[in-house]
Amino acid sequence: MAELITVDDPADPCLSDYTDLTDVELRRRREPAEGLFIAEGEKVIRRAGQAGYAMRSMLLSAKWVDTMRDVIDEARAPVYVVGPELAERVTGYHVHRGALASMARKPLPAVGEVLRTARRVAVFEDIVDHANLGAAFRNAAALGVDALLLTPRCADPFYRRSVKVSMGAVFQVPWTRLESWPEDVGILRSEGFTVAALCLSDRAITLDELAARNEEKLALVLGTEGAGLTPGILAAADEHVRIPMDAGVDSLNVAAASAVAFYATRPQQPA
Numbered sequence: 001m002a003e004l005i006t007v008d009d010p011a012d013p014c015l016s017d018y019t020d021l022t023d024v025e026l027r028r029r030r031e032p033a034e035g036l037f038i039a040e041g042e043k044v045i046r047r048a049g050q051a052g053y054a055m056r057s058m059l060l061s062a063k064w065v066d067t068m069r070d071v072i073d074e075a076r077a078p079v080y081v082v083g084p085e086l087a088e089r090v091t092g093y094h095v096h097r098g099a100l101a102s103m104a105r106k107p108l109p110a111v112g113e114v115l116r117t118a119r120r121v122a123v124f125e126d127i128v129d130h131a132n133l134g135a136a137f138r139n140a141a142a143l144g145v146d147a148l149l150l151t152p153r154c155a156d157p158f159y160r161r162s163v164k165v166s167m168g169a170v171f172q173v174p175w176t177r178l179e180s181w182p183e184d185v186g187i188l189r190s191e192g193f194t195v196a197a198l199c200l201s202d203r204a205i206t207l208d209e210l211a212a213r214n215e216e217k218l219a220l221v222l223g224t225e226g227a228g229l230t231p232g233i234l235a236a237a238d239e240h241v242r243i244p245m246d247a248g249v250d251s252l253n254v255a256a257a258s259a260v261a262f263y264a265t266r267p268q269q270p271a
Contacts (some may be wrong), residue, residue, distance in 0.1 A: 001059070002075040004065070007082050009233060010089040017102035018059050020255040022092035024130075028156055035105045037158035038045045039168075041097035047168030049074075061087060064098040068247060070204060071147030078115060105158065111149065111184070115191050117265055118146035119217055123188075123195075124235060125181070126153045126224040133157055135255035136222070141169035143262035144191055148175035148185075149219075163271075182232040193219040195239035199229050200250060204240040211264045220261050222254055225252050 002144055007015060017036060021027055031037055036056060041047045047069070049055065055077040060068060061084055072079050085094045115121065122145050127133050133155050140148055154177070155162065156172045176183040188195050194215045198201065210218075221237060223229035228251075234240065252260065 002072050002077055002079045004072070004079050004081055008086065010086050014078065015059065015082075015090050015126055017057060018090050018100060020092055024159075028159060031158065032105070032156065036102050037105055037159045037163065038245070039101045039103050040095075040160055040164050042099055044163055044168045045071065045099060045101045048101065048163075051171035052167075053106065053171065053256040054104040056104055057068040057118050058102075059087065059095075059100040061098040062093070062198050066151065075113060078107060078262065081161065103146060103194040108139065109174065109189055111176055111178065112191075113189070114147045114149070114174045115193075120145050120215075120262070120265065121147045121188070121271070122258065122262070123151070123178075123219055123221040124150045124154050125151045125229055126220060127222070128155050129152075129225055130155050130159045131165045132225060132255045134162035134170065136258045137166040137173060139160070139173075139255065141166075141172045141229060144266040145173060145262050148173050150175065150177045152178065158264075176234055182230070182236045185236045188219045189219065191240040193217040194239065195219045195237045196239040196241045197221045197223075197233055198202045198241050198257060199223070199234060200242055200245070201234065201240045204242040207241055207243050207261060207264050210239065210241050214268045215265075218265055220258075222258055222261070225254055245270040 020244055022036060055075050057077050058079040059080060060081055062081055065081060072104045124136060124138055137157055140256055185195055194217065196218060198220060219231055221229060243257060
């Protein structure tokens with residue numbers, strides 16, 4: 001059973017995992033370096049535990065102690081009970097859900113391990129918005145994507161906002177980070193994947209045309225907000241693919257585009 005510790009001092013070192021959660025630049029450097037991430041809310045905390053992530057500690061308001069009692073009883077980590085005002089002073093925002101947990105990261109798997117049994121893969125190139133990344137992870141989990149690859153400059157999917165928007169889906173889909181991009185397209189090809197870049201270009205086929213092929217192995221590449229995919233991957237991709245648009249709209253938000261593409265290209269069983 002975990003120990004419940006009431007904390008009254010916002011400067012108490014035991015709360016250091018939870019300080020300045022709204023400082024994006026600080027947290028994006030600190031969390032990977034210290035091997036932690038923050039899970040927010042009952043459902044996300046439970047899903048992180050179910051996915052095998054070890055808990056470092058919990059930060060709870062008193063009214064959440066009973067709700068989280070089973071998690072507390074199973075945890076081998078301290079549980080800090082604080083008032084709402086102190087939680088806000090420590091984290092930098094009003095903790096609406098009343099429950100936070102600091103979880104230990106796992107080492108990222110090798111690319112080959114992630115791809116071993118995959119048929120549908122998504123590559124996220126340089127997506128920097130944490131909400132978009134979290135939503136894309138949730139789409140992938142819901143729509144049959146087997147694995148996700150992130151380019152070196154892509155945002156951290158375990159940043160608190162990404163985890164929250166994904167509703168814990170970042171713990172469900174196998175993922176890892178590529179080391180060299182777009183050179184690592186060669187890894188996908190060596191594993192038998194057709195690499196399809198979602199973009200607007202003169203050579204682009206429609207998503208319907210790609211889906212009709214029912215490729216045995218398919219890797220969909222989606223680019224950063226605004227600029228889209230880089231010239232390097234556009235040159236390296238096997239296909240350029242566009243989602244047909246009406247009403248003069250040229251493209252969708254990357255998270256919305258991912259949902260459409262994942263659904264359309266899910267593997268089809270022979271009739």
